[in-house]
Amino acid sequence: MKLLLASRNAKKLGELRRIVAAEGFSVLGLDDVPAFPEAPETEPTFEGNALAKARDAFAATGLPSVADDSGISIDALNGMPGVLSARWSGAHGNDQANLELVLGQLRDVPDERRGAAFVCAAAFAGPGGETVVRGEWRGRIIREPRGENGFGYDPIFVPEGYEVTSAELSAEEKDKLSHRGRALRLLLPHLRELAQ
Template structure:
């Protein structure tokens, strides 16, 4: 079975492929947007992670006919009232500028004491497939914001997020460690029952 992950992010593709392999889900070929003909992608205009993930998965399925998974994720910081949230990728005003986003968050939290630097990575993943199949799941990963970036693995806010129970940041974990713990790993695993059904029927 071919499964489309509505992303061009190689690290997200690798993560889904590793999770499927680790869970023993064979016979699923994960494709990214670079592997299918281009189609118009709707902007992420929904106010929630769930809405944006579903929007992207529907677009991908309608354009390709392939069962499609899409995610929307970000970081919710307690001291910023849950922001950046759905604005995480463009918090600094420039979409995908990880360094500018990190620096802005660290600046906003400069005077916030350690005990009030709690945060959660949030990921919602949507699966859209044939016969009206639509499933939306949510994974969260609690931790706190460090005072400076550490680590070279991962992307986005990983270098300033220290997961609960760990002394290292998300960007200092190995990909395999992160797969087991992360918000995206948790959300994608919640889709496994539906993916198994789809795969069995293909």
Template sequence: MKLLLASRNKKKLGELRRILLAEGLDGIEVVGLDDVPGFPEAPETEPTFEGNALAKARDAYNATGLPSVADDSGIAIDALNGMPGVLSARWSGAHGDDEANTRLVLGQLRDVPDERRGAAFVCTAAFVNGDVETVVRGEWRGTITREPRGTNGFGYDPVFVPEGHDVTSAELSPEEKDALSHRGRALRLLLPHLREPARG
């Protein structure tokens, strides 16, 4: 079975492929948006992670006919009242500028003491296949560092220290991150729904 991940992010594609393989779903071929004919992609205008993920998965399914997974994820920082939230990827103004986004967050937290630097990575993942629509949510609690550390991962990984660890998520191996991360948690919640079409 082909499964479309509605993303061009090669790291997200790799993450989903590793999770499916680790869970024994090796009969599913994961493809990304670069592997299918192009179609108009709606902008992420929903006010919630859930709304954005579901809209992307519906668009992908309707355009390709392939069972489709989409995610929307970001970081919710306690001292910023849950922001950047759905604006995480464009917090600094330009979409996807990880370095600028991270620099802005660290600047905003400059005077916040260590004990108030709590945060959570949030990921909602949506699966759409015909009339079947499912949305799940994974969260990963931790704290924000004062300086970036590590080169693995992307986004805010270099400034996020997961609970129970003293390294950032950018200092974890891909396998360690898959086992712990918000996206890994959300994608594993989707597995029962992915197994059904895989058997068909």
């Protein structure tokens, strides 16, 4: 069965595909289907943005669709960047500028107050209805980026119980631990029902 993952982000799409494709779905991304008008992410919550993207994709293509909205919530910044994570520095998807801005904002924050969580809401929209789930991954923000794997804030996020950053984990390790992996595993029972 074909399943559309409503994303153009190659790294995010790869991560999503590794988790969902194991269920026997033929996984497509937005670049694999005819273009359609995509609504901007204007909802105040991860859940709202994810569901809007999944609904848009299903309505435009007729394919069962999964979408996610994810970001980082930093305790010392009162939960920000949150849904603004990808455009925290003002330009959407500028990972380096986003990292530098966050590190600058946390410069004087002591290590014991640098707690954070990666958050992912994953939504499904299809012929069987809609559902949204949420996964969180707690950790802390370090002072200098480390690691070449991953994307976004991965190089400055050290998961609880680890001394390496998310960007220093292998793809397989990250899939098992990450907020996106957690959310998608919660979504899998709904996808399995679709496949029956």
